[in-house]
Amino acid sequence: MATLSDVARLADVTAATVSNVLRNPNKVRPETAKRVMRAIRELGYRPNLNARALAEGRSSTLALMLSSIANPFYPEFVLAAERAARRSGYFLMVCNTDDDAEIGRAYLTQIAGTLAEGVLVLNTDIAINELCESAAVGAPIVLSMWEHPEQLPALPCVAVDFAYAGTLAAQHLLELGHRDIGMLIGDGCGGLQDARAAGFRTVMREAGLEPDDAAVREIPDTIDAGFTACLELMSRKPDLSALFATNDLLAIGALQALATLGRRVPEDVSVVGITDIQLAHQVRPSLTTVAINTGAIAQASIDLLIRLIEEPDAQHVQAITAPAPVLVRRQSTADHVSGAREARG
Amino acid sequence: MATLSDVARLADVTAATVSNVLRNPNKVRPETAKRVMRAIRELGYRPNLNARALAEGRSSTLALMLSSIANPFYPEFVLAAERAARRSGYFLMVCNTDDDAEIGRAYLTQIAGTLAEGVLVLNTDIAINELCESAAVGAPIVLSMWEHPEQLPALPCVAVDFAYAGTLAAQHLLELGHRDIGMLIGDGCGGLQDARAAGFRTVMREAGLEPDDAAVREIPDTIDAGFTACLELMSRKPDLSALFATNDLLAIGALQALATLGRRVPEDVSVVGITDIQLAHQVRPSLTTVAINTGAIAQASIDLLIRLIEEPDAQHVQAITAPAPVLVRRQSTADHVSGAREARG
DNA sequence: TTGAAAGCGCTAACAC
DNA sequence: GTGTTAGCGCTTTCAA
Numbered sequence: 001m002a003t004l005s006d007v008a009r010l011a012d013v014t015a016a017t018v019s020n021v022l023r024n025p026n027k028v029r030p031e032t033a034k035r036v037m038r039a040i041r042e043l044g045y046r047p048n049l050n051a052r053a054l055a056e057g058r059s060s061t062l063a064l065m066l067s068s069i070a071n072p073f074y075p076e077f078v079l080a081a082e083r084a085a086r087r088s089g090y091f092l093m094v095c096n097t098d099d100d101a102e103i104g105r106a107y108l109t110q111i112a113g114t115l116a117e118g119v120l121v122l123n124t125d126i127a128i129n130e131l132c133e134s135a136a137v138g139a140p141i142v143l144s145m146w147e148h149p150e151q152l153p154a155l156p157c158v159a160v161d162f163a164y165a166g167t168l169a170a171q172h173l174l175e176l177g178h179r180d181i182g183m184l185i186g187d188g189c190g191g192l193q194d195a196r197a198a199g200f201r202t203v204m205r206e207a208g209l210e211p212d213d214a215a216v217r218e219i220p221d222t223i224d225a226g227f228t229a230c231l232e233l234m235s236r237k238p239d240l241s242a243l244f245a246t247n248d249l250l251a252i253g254a255l256q257a258l259a260t261l262g263r264r265v266p267e268d269v270s271v272v273g274i275t276d277i278q279l280a281h282q283v284r285p286s287l288t289t290v291a292i293n294t295g296a297i298a299q300a301s302i303d304l305l306i307r308l309i310e311e312p313d314a315q316h317v318q319a320i321t322a323p324a325p326v327l328v329r330r331q332s333t334a335d336h337v338s339g340a341r342e343a344r345g
Numbered sequence: 346m347a348t349l350s351d352v353a354r355l356a357d358v359t360a361a362t363v364s365n366v367l368r369n370p371n372k373v374r375p376e377t378a379k380r381v382m383r384a385i386r387e388l389g390y391r392p393n394l395n396a397r398a399l400a401e402g403r404s405s406t407l408a409l410m411l412s413s414i415a416n417p418f419y420p421e422f423v424l425a426a427e428r429a430a431r432r433s434g435y436f437l438m439v440c441n442t443d444d445d446a447e448i449g450r451a452y453l454t455q456i457a458g459t460l461a462e463g464v465l466v467l468n469t470d471i472a473i474n475e476l477c478e479s480a481a482v483g484a485p486i487v488l489s490m491w492e493h494p495e496q497l498p499a500l501p502c503v504a505v506d507f508a509y510a511g512t513l514a515a516q517h518l519l520e521l522g523h524r525d526i527g528m529l530i531g532d533g534c535g536g537l538q539d540a541r542a543a544g545f546r547t548v549m550r551e552a553g554l555e556p557d558d559a560a561v562r563e564i565p566d567t568i569d570a571g572f573t574a575c576l577e578l579m580s581r582k583p584d585l586s587a588l589f590a591t592n593d594l595l596a597i598g599a600l601q602a603l604a605t606l607g608r609r610v611p612e613d614v615s616v617v618g619i620t621d622i623q624l625a626h627q628v629r630p631s632l633t634t635v636a637i638n639t640g641a642i643a644q645a646s647i648d649l650l651i652r653l654i655e656e657p658d659a660q661h662v663q664a665i666t667a668p669a670p671v672l673v674r675r676q677s678t679a680d681h682v683s684g685a686r687e688a689r690g
Numbered sequence: 691t692t693g694a695a696a697g698c699g700c701t702a703a704c705a706c
Numbered sequence: 707g708t709g710t711t712a713g714c715g716c717t718t719t720c721a722a
Binding site: 001002044046047048049050051053054059061068069070072074075076078079082083086091092093094096098103109110111112113114115136137138223224227252253256257259260278279282283284 | 427
């Protein structure tokens with residue numbers, strides 16, 4: 001690879017001038033610039049970004065830590081995050097911790113503050129206080145997709161009002177006349193999605209409906225787990241007329257299970273999820289869900305991180321709350337039609 | 346961030362010694378090492394990887410260029426690629442070109458040879474000869490998931506025998522007694538998936554079946570496109586007893602469409618895809634498909650790239666062929682049961 | 691076993 | 707406008 005001084009030599013100028021041609025073109029005579037550009041092209045010169053980072057004291061790189069990109073939720077987030085980063089002139093390194101806290105720690109200590117100027121953390125197994133320590137010694141850290149707006153972490157974060165999402169799901173099912181509702185509660189590596197469940201339960205209680213623990217399953221956050229749990233739940237409680245899942249993956253698994261069981265959706269059973277991943281509108285019946293607007297969250301998270309990096313002295317907000325979730329009604333929910341058990345309606 | 350010399354000062358040694366403690370521990374007296382380690386801990390020192398890269402002349406980073414991580418095929422590839430890279434001591438930068446050749450070019454010229462020591466390219470819109478030019482001036486490039494083993498590019502590549510995959514799909518459907526078979530041919534940004542289609546057609550012809558152009562759709566490589574195309578195809582050619590898709594996404598879209606149409610799978614219509622993405626076993630009915638072993642391909646690709654980087658003078662193989670694809674039989678295919686049109690069987 | 695010194699490729703004052 | 711110089715944080719001979 002050709003270097004700056006190679007170019008300088010060929011163009012018969014000094015390295016500083018070449019650097020200026022690239023970064024402060026107005027500071028150099030057009031004639032000279034032209035000569036330099038020709039040399040650059042001739043040699044196929046590319047600025048060494050490592051050297052530049054070292055000299056400038058900034059790498060223009062951000063890191064995004066997540067448990068496993070194989071979870072269908074993440075790709076959409078990553079895409080939006082990378083766009084946001086790119087728009088602001090940053091690269092984005094995606095770091096899969098592979099559901100292994102050790103790998104996460106290794107990434108953190110290796111790249112935070114050296115390769116990356118800041119890191120965005122999506123639910124991982126690493127404890128908050130570890131993250132704080134890292135942020136103190138190295139680069140700023142932003143927690144994204146924080147599930148508990150009422151209980152903020154000691155780190156800047158982008159919080160999502162998942163309790164409200166659960167609320168919307170509950171209201172929707174109640175309005176449709178459902179009373180016997182099963183729950184699938186996801187357990188990602190960030191912990192149980194209990195804010196979503198709590199929001200749901202609150203609305204149910206306000207409607208005078210006590211939650212039936214036998215109709216609740218706490219399971220890993222995957223389609224397969226949703227499938228299995230739904231199969232089992234419906235055989236145990238065949239009277240359920242609706243299912244609430246804290247996550248679209250679980251809901252989609254449930255959809256598959258109901259099809260397997262010959263229960264029609266939404267005629268026999270309604271299903272509602274949370275998140276609105278791409279798959280939600282691609283399955284049939286398409287999934288009614290509460291959209292959190294993943295793209296907006298990703299962008300807000302990146303923007304917050306960049307602000308932390310570029311204005312380290314400013315008094316910063318500790319938490320941003322993402323736009324309120326919104327119910328997206330599709331094909332998987334419908335009015336409850338009275339069956340044998342509830343002939344009176 | 347503390348630097349090497351900060352540590353050196355605190356431990357009352359010189360920077361070289363600190364460096365040795367970290368990289369050649371045997372070269373330094375245990376006693377000194379202990380003192381240095383304490384200073385490192387005390388200051389929360391982390392080696393600046395940019396500086397190290399500059400000094401060593403190697404960044405230990407690989408780049409992976411793909412069109413959009415939102416395509417459900419990629420996450421599995423990325424996960425395996427990152428694991429392989431990590432095992433060999435490399436970081437992996439994932440670069441979404443967002444289906445935009447300009448962004449791809451920008452990434453390539455910016456990071457190849459400077460931030461990244463090599464780049465793995467998955468079907469993008471960038472022309473091969475552009476890639477060659479880049480490889481000539483900068484870092485090695487490996488093409489992964491190459492679809493045409495019989496016609497190799499001027500770049501090292503990992504080829505997948507997709508024609509054979511098509512062959513397997515055709516044989517499977519023929520053995521089940523299917524004769525009227527529709528085709529959904531995907532058109533990713535790397536171009537039409539015609540090797541897969543060609544393999545399929547060859548087997549059909551050998552069986553004396555001439556392909557019916559009216560039963561073929563060339564469409565974008567998405568679930569939605571597969572859905573729409575299948576809807577339209579089945580209304581135009583209701584006698585089709587099976588569908589072959591060059592890609593699982595299309596096949597899954599077709600599955601949804603058939604459900605919508607009230608056509609049972611596999612009783613009325615069989616469906617077979619290619620790739621075996623995760624979703625293939627998560628949908629119901631689960632998808633019969635030809636598995637290409639994405640993980641193995643990703644790993645082989647990374648390994649080849651690393652070999653190219655670390656042994657630049659060696660005489661290198663220009664192409665690796667991935668393990669042969671394998672039929673994975675699931676629920677979406679079954680014997681053809683004679684209908685009205687083919688009462689004789 | 692440790693230190694001194696040069697250099698990786700670039701940027702940014704500052705001087706000419 | 708352009709060149710000179712120093713320095714970013716690290717590794718790596720080579721001496722001591």
